[in-house]
Amino acid sequence: MTEPTPASTPDAADTATDGGNGKLVQGPGVLLVWLYGVMSVGAVSRSLFHILTDFDSAPLAHSLSAVAAAVYAFITYTLVRGGETARRAALVCCAAELAGVLIVGTWTVLDPGAFPDSTVWSGYGWGYVFIPVLLPVTGMIWLRRARSTPTAQ
Numbered sequence: 001m002t003e004p005t006p007a008s009t010p011d012a013a014d015t016a017t018d019g020g021n022g023k024l025v026q027g028p029g030v031l032l033v034w035l036y037g038v039m040s041v042g043a044v045s046r047s048l049f050h051i052l053t054d055f056d057s058a059p060l061a062h063s064l065s066a067v068a069a070a071v072y073a074f075i076t077y078t079l080v081r082g083g084e085t086a087r088r089a090a091l092v093c094c095a096a097e098l099a100g101v102l103i104v105g106t107w108t109v110l111d112p113g114a115f116p117d118s119t120v121w122s123g124y125g126w127g128y129v130f131i132p133v134l135l136p137v138t139g140m141i142w143l144r145r146a147r148s149t150p151t152a153q
Helices: 028-057 059-081 084-110 131-145
Strands: none
Touching (some): 028 059, 084 131
């Protein structure tokens, strides 16, 4: 009976990230997880409150805040989960998040009347000290650096 080689195990790609432990939460990744976690809580709280109390006043804005909350929560989860598959999913999600921030941010600047209430991404994250526009860029840089590289054993 032969033992499987590391490359043939199902989770080989997932455990190759960051020195074999599969975690993306190292070095700057700790701060990234912390910021995404805080943004998740903030966006979930904000969207849930507005959806439950005054959804009819600005359904688009409140729905977009809920989308932002889901994106932040998913990225937080994938960063904590670690592994190559999670890293790729987080990278795609960060790119989609950046696109959302740029689209919604530009829309709110060009047509402020379209949003009777602000979203997390309004004005490129003005209400959140521009963290919504800086976070996905920082995340993509970290996730590209954290990609697994073949190691000689």
